[in-house]
Every structure is written in structure tokens, then in C-alpha cells.
Amino acid sequence: MTQYPVLSCTAIDAREPRALAEFYRVLLGLHYRPGDEAPPPPQADDTAWIVLLDDDDRRVLAVQGKPDLRPSTWPSEEVPMQLHMDFRVPDAAALETQRARAERLGARLLMDRSADPHEPLHVMGDPEGHPFCLLVG
Template sequence: MTTYPVLIHTAIDARDCRGLAEFYRELLGLHYRDRDKPPTDGGPDDANWIVLLDDNGDRVVTIQQKVDTAPPTWPSEAVPMQMHMDFKVATHEELERHRQRAEELGARLLHDRTHEQDAPLYVLADPAGHPFCLLV
């Protein structure tokens, strides 16, 4: 028994559950829990709770669907963000590579702070509009 609760995953709301799950699966090199894999028989994909696992089989991200809230509008606070995730990379070259990959997967750049030597980072929005940071 541990003294403190243990975080098992981050749950993200989405209107397009499979689309957002695919974005984070590709971006972070994750895989689906067996029962959450997309259908291969041509049937409808009505998943509304998808768990993505790392190579150790640990939960990392859960995508949950059918949320009728507006996406965050960061940096404007018209629709504030409720959370964001930070992803660390080893080098400035990796930062550039992963920013490009994220954009190819459907992210959009919100803020470029790579000119700051002590804390270079990008703020991007995932396809559902949730901000996240890539930083060295």
C-alpha cells in the first residue's frame, strides 16, 4: 500500500475520440489497450473511452468522447484551458523534429518560445484544441 494516490493516466475530453486517440498514439509512440483497438471488420467505431498504453503496458492517456464544450482558445481566456500537458525532449534538434511531427499529425502552433536559451519550447494545440508544450 502506498502513502499517496498514484496517477494512472490523463483523461482528455474530445468530440472525435478515435481521431484524438490516433493523434496521441502517433505523437507519443503509444499503443491501444486490446479492447480499444479500432474495428477491423468495417463496423462502426463508436468508442467513447480509449486507453493508450506505453511499452511497459502502463496507462498514459485516456480519451473520452461526446463532450459538448468549446475547445480552449489559449492564449486568449475567452474559453480557458482546464489543463495542459508538457512533453520533454532531449535536444533542440529533437524539439524541432517533434514540433514538425506534431503539426503533420494535426497539431497547430500557438506559441514559439524557442529563442529563449534557458527554456526553449513550443506551445501547440492538439486536434481538439487542447494546448500542450514541447520543451527541452
């Protein structure tokens, strides 16, 4: 028995859980837990809890349905950021490559600190409005 709890995964709320799970699946190179794969069209998707796994089949991220979610308005505090994730890349070239990929997948740029000499980063908003950082480190 371990002395400390172990993080199982991070769960985030989404108005459209299937779409957000697919965004993070593609962005991070993850795969669905068996049974959580997208249903074939035109079947309706009413999945309210979708788990994404890494290459070792460890839980990394879960997305749960929350139809009344109010997206963060960060950097405004009108609707505060409740959580954000940081994703590390090896260098400035990878930072720009991953920013462009995230935007193609539906993210939007919220802040550009790519010229910061100490910690170059981009703050992005995922398709549901959750902020996340891409940073060199």
C-alpha cells in the same frame, strides 16, 4: 498499501475520441489497450473511452468522448485551458523535429518560444484544441 494515491493516467475530453487517441498514439509512440483498437472500416466507432499504454503496458493517457466540448482558445481566455501536458525532448534539434511531426499529425503551433535561452519550447494545440508543450529539458 501505499500512503499516497498513484496517478493511473491522464484523461482528456474530445469531440472525436478515436481521432484524438490516434493522434497521441502516433505522437507519443503508445499503443491501444486490448479491446480499444480501432474497429475495421466501415464499422462505426462509438467508443467513448479509449486507453493508451506505454511499452510496459502502463496506462498513460485516456480519451473520452464529449460531443459538446468547446476547444480552448488559448492564449485568449474566452474558453480557458483546463489542462495541458508538457513533453520533454533532449535538445533544440529534437524540438523542431517533434514540432514538425506534431503538425503533420494535425497539431497547430500556438506559440513559438524556441529561441528562449532558459526554456526553449513550442506551445501546440492538438487536433481537438487542447494545448500541450514541447520543451527542451
